Every structure is written in structure tokens, then in C-alpha cells.
Amino acid sequence: MTGFPERGFPEAEFAARTERAQARMAASGLAGLLLMSEAEVRYFSGFHTLFWQSPTRPWFLFLPLSGKPIAVIPEIGAELMRGTWLDDIRTWSAPCPDDDGLSLLEDLLAPLAEAGKPIGVMKGHETSLRMPLGDYERLMARLPNLAIVDATGLVRGLRMIKSEREIEKIAHICAIGSRTFAKVPELAHEGLPLEELFRAFRREGLAEGADDVPYLVGGADRGGYRDVISPPSRRPLARGDVLMLDTGAVWDGYYCDFDRNFAIGSADDASRRAYDVLWRATEAGIEAARVGTTCRQLFRTMQAVIAELDNQGGDIGRLGHGLGMQLTEWPSHAAFDETVIEENMVLTLEPSLSYGDGRLMVHEENIVVRKDGAELLSERAERALPVI
Template sequence: MQNQLIIPRRGFSSSEFEARVARAQRIMSAHGFDALLVSAPPNVRYFTGFDTQFWESPTRPWFVIVPLAGEPIAVIPEIGAPEMALTWMKDIRTWPAPVPEDDGLSLLKSTLDSLPKRFGRIGAEMGREMALRMPVSEFLRLREILGSPVEDGSPCLWEIRMVKTAAEIEHINYICQIASDAYEALPAQISIGESEREVARKLRIDIARRGADSTPFLPAISGPGGVQQIVCGPHDRILETGDILFIDTGSTFDGYFCDFDRNYAVGSVSDDAHRVHEALWLATEAGIKAAVPGAATDDVFRAMSKLIEDAGAIGNNVGRLGHGLGLQLTEPPSHRLGDSTVILENMVLTIEPGMEYAPGKMIVHEENIAITRDGARLLTKRAPRELPVIR
């Protein structure tokens, strides 16, 4: 049965953020941190609900401190205080940024130094798939002058964020349904002879009309019987009979991403292309079935890779067969050998088998799932087993 399209409430309640912080503080205690210092937009948004298009300006740094006990503290430029005050945040400390000679550093130091010290360590965004949104020189200076050492808090942050709340999953489900419907409608809107760029433009418009907030990621790539890569484009290449058209989208609703692709046959395509598409459809089924609580990401990889190898794969330049999903297009974990992340209930994952079956000819499938106690629940509408045709 397909999911019903119910528009989620925008934003989250104070109780949602209180629960996120309470869980985060339990995990912080296990990691031995007195506080987490975050500056990147996804982490700031996760703990506060604050969002702004002004992230596009790199001039001012923004900070949120999650202490081991009590509510988070925002240390932000004055320009953002009115909007931050509309969130659940109560402790908002500001400075008149930009002040390059001291752009919030002394205020940040005094705030961190004032926190109770149980472990004597502060965690920051220093590791895997994290980024500081402040000058590196300023961060190094902070480490020199702070009363507590600042260490890599990324494992702690990802342990917090990899497991989603019900409200987060509802948001992801909604944008997945929007994009699924737009994918299904696409063949009727395009035709042989149009360019990849025109196809991408039409799909982007349709996704927006259906309710998406933005589509930051939409590569549309075509090639005879398959594509060479899946991350760049669209280009001005014209769709020709015999092509496979690959489209991937990372569209958002209220900050949360979908990330899945669809493949289309342009006119008639080779028997090999149909065969590989079928093999990947079956590999996707195997990956979905393997994604159960208690399994490891390695297990999901193996379930798919066996079928891909049997189908005659000669390569796969993606390097993994799926990943986490949420406030970012790609998040940990990765379905690859050696990742070894244990899959937990309420994780949101992509299942993404792909294979190069001849030089320069690659096909990739992708679906998005939420992990329940009984296994995977599709958030996307399952790709058709037979390639949809563009005429």
C-alpha cells in the first residue's frame, strides 16, 4: 500500500526539541563531553529550528552550544536575534557582527568557560562528514584560549542525528512522495530531442509546484545504454533513441532531503540495458530486505553486491551502495564493507545499487527507507520494474 500524502506541520514543537536535547545529553554523557559546540547550518537547525537564507553569506559565524545539562545557548550575530527569538530558544547571546578583530570569539569563550565542568572536554564538528562554519584560524585560537580542550565531537553528533524522530521521518516521507509523483509524471512532459538541461528544468518546476521548498541537487545525465557518471549535469546534450536518462534529486521540505533517482529509456534501448536495469531492481529489493534493526551496513552491502556481481558488473565508481539521509543530502552511515554501523530503528537510509556493465555504461537505482522494528518501510514510491519510456 502506498503512503498517503499528508502535509506535515512546518517546524517542530518545543517538546520535539526538548526531547532531541535530552537524548543528545545522554549520548554526550556517554562520550564524556561537557558541551557540544556546533556552527554548521544542519546542526544549528537540528537543535534550534533556526533557518535562514543568510547562510549563503560567509561573513558572520553562528554558534550553538548544547551543554550537558540545561537548554542550548545561541551565540549569534545581532542580525539573527529577532528570528532566533521565534524559535524555542531562550538563551540568545549576540554581538554586532561582523567584527573581524573579535567576531564572537570572546563571547563564545566566556559562554563555554561558564559551563559546569564534569568531564573537562568540549566536542566540536571536527570529523567525519562535518564542517566548521568559522575561520579555521579562529577555531585554532579558540582552542588555545579556552579553559577546556576542544576535541572531535563528530561521532557523538552522528550518533545523535542518525536516529530520526517520528516528526523528522514524516518530513522526509513527504518530500519523497512529492519527488516520486513528479518522477512518475515526467515522461508525459518530455520527448526525444530535448536537452538534459530542459528536462531538468521541467522536473525542477514540477517538484516545486507539488510543494518542495528547494531542489539543490538534480543531476540529469544521458548516454547510449547508460551513463558515465551520476553527479554532474545537466548539460546541453540532446536525448536520442537508445539513451538511458538518469535523474537524481535531492529536494527539500522544511530542511529535510529526499535523495533518490529514476532511469528512463529514451525510445528503444538495448537488451543489455534492460537486463542490467532488472538486475539492479532485484538488488534494490535485496538491500531493502536486508536493512533490518541489528544488521550492519556491511550486510546491506553484501546483499546487493552479490546480485550486482552475478549480473556482470565491471565497476561502480560510486564507492558505496547507499547512505544515511536527513537534514543533509548524504549523511552517515555508508553501505560499504568496513563501515560496520549497526542499523537501528528510526534510521533513514538510501538503498543505492549501481553497476558499470560496459565501459562508459552505468546504471544506478536508489530508494529511500525508514527502519522500523519489523524492517524497512519505503518512503519513496518504488521504481517501476520495467524502464519507463520517453518517446
């Protein structure tokens, strides 16, 4: 077990991210970028708080074409924001339903509107508008000349490529996740309600060093589970069950996201076969995840192995995705995604299939793509379905 990475990032990292964004803004004729989601505000400022779990207050970060980002935030966040590399922090007493930051945004954006200079807002795939839609519409009505361009592609292009410090954090939480999964044979046993196993898994993840284990889903059922997003039932684990746990644990704001399958007491042939196919599909994915490959090719490579058992395409919609500050990030390993894989992308490989009468199996690993190919960040799952 190696030492801990450092928390946070040096100022130079935020400056480099900002400069890269500004170069792309200049190239696409954008005079600014208005960001309001947790990951983007944190990516450019370093502002890190769980307070985003409260939906009450909006938070804004504006990237001008040059210079540091400008924060437009509720007063409750001022002290924490002053600890970041930002200089220009504008606050209001929030919540204030009549004017939750709108006047401050109007002051900031009016000169751009008057000068006919467009700004970017993230409006695309895998984004949300993290402010009231009514307030957004009011802001647009107050700045009728402000041109808004979708900046999802710009931010996506930056965030998909991880820095070494980001990779170090993700590797750290993946190692914690691996050690936690390694304890499952001690934690799980016949007769234990699934709900209690979830609780024990979370406690173990914290003991292994996770800051939190916010995402934990899974299932267990005789001969295979049928659903991969449920909360746990009180049903006790029984001999012949296939158990799956899928976790997103967090360290310093970065996620792991992988799962493991186990058979309780004994494994049926169909589940062992499904496991074997998925293990080999993952292996093919690890081999194929190279610089210059597209996500579509990676998808097809894994799908070709899965088709030995299931050629229906499944219900999950893709066979893996990006990973970092969010549990799931761009890109998607899917037929629609032509993203070219680049060095230092962190990805999940997540093949899945249906078998038997509506049973489902998923398998997942986390990798970082290096110059010479993929490196595993999660400890590779056992070659055959492990029996507890």
C-alpha cells in the same frame, strides 16, 4: 494525496533531543558541545533559514550539560532565533573579521577551560569546520587549557534515528519526489535539451509541493550515461539514450534523495540487463534492511546481486546512506561501516554498476526501517527500464 504535515516541531521535540545529547555528554565526560553547522544548529534549536548559503558569518550553538542550548550568533539572526525555544541568545554585529564571535565564545568557554572540563566539537567523518580555521586556532590559543574531544559519534548516534515527525516530513517530500518522477514521461521527449528537462523537472517538483529542488543531477547518453554528478548539457535527448535523473528535493528542511532511469525511444539489451540487476539488488537491500543488520551486511547483500554483472566495486564508494536534514548523512552502506541498523533509521539504497565500455547505472530508493522491516518512502521504481 494526504494533507500536509505541520511545519516545524513542538518544543518537546527539541527538549528531548537536547536531553538525549546531554545524557550522552554526561556518559562521555563532556561538559558541553560546541556546534556550528547548519544541520546541528537547526537540530537542537529549530533555527531554520537559507541564510547559511552566505559563507560570510559563523553561527554557534552551545549545549551545556543541562538546560537549554545557548545561541552565539550574528545580530541578523536574533529575531528569527527569538522565535525558537531558546532563552539565552548572545549576538554580535557581524561580519566583524577581528572578532566574529570569538570574544563571546571565550566568555562562555573560559570557565570550562579553567575547570579542566572538556567539550565536544564535531571533527569526524562527513563534517566540516563551519568557521574560519584561523579563528578556530585563535580561539584555541586564547583558551590553551580547553580540551576538545571529537563529538561526531555522539551527534551521529542521535541524528541517525529519526522521530516520527521527522519521518513524516521525509515521507512527505519523498511522495512529492515520486509524483514529480511520474511526470517525467510527459516532460521528456526526443529533441529536448537535457538542460530544459532539468528546468522542467524543478518546476514540476515545486508545483507538486516541494519547497525547493536544490539537488538535481543526471545524465543521458546513447546506450547509457558515464557520469552521475554532472550539471546538464544542452545536448538534446535522442532515441536510444538512457536518461537518469537524481534529485534531492526539500520540504521543511528535510530531503528526499532518489533517482530514476528511463530509456528514450528504445532500450538496448545491456542497459535493460543492468537495470534488472540493480532493481533486484535494491529488492535484496529492502529485504535485508532490518533492525540488527549492519550496514556492511546490507552492502554485501546488494553487492552480491550486482556482482552478476560487475564485481569491480564501482566508483561511487558505497551503496546508499542515511537521509534527513542533509542530502547525505551517516551511515554508509559500505564495507567499512559496521553501524547496526536501528528502528526509525531513514536510509537510501543506492546500488550502482559499470557495464559496457565505461557506462554506469545507478538506482535509488528511500526507506525507513521499522520494527518489522523496511518501509518504502519513495514509490518503487518500475520493474523494467521504462521506455519514454
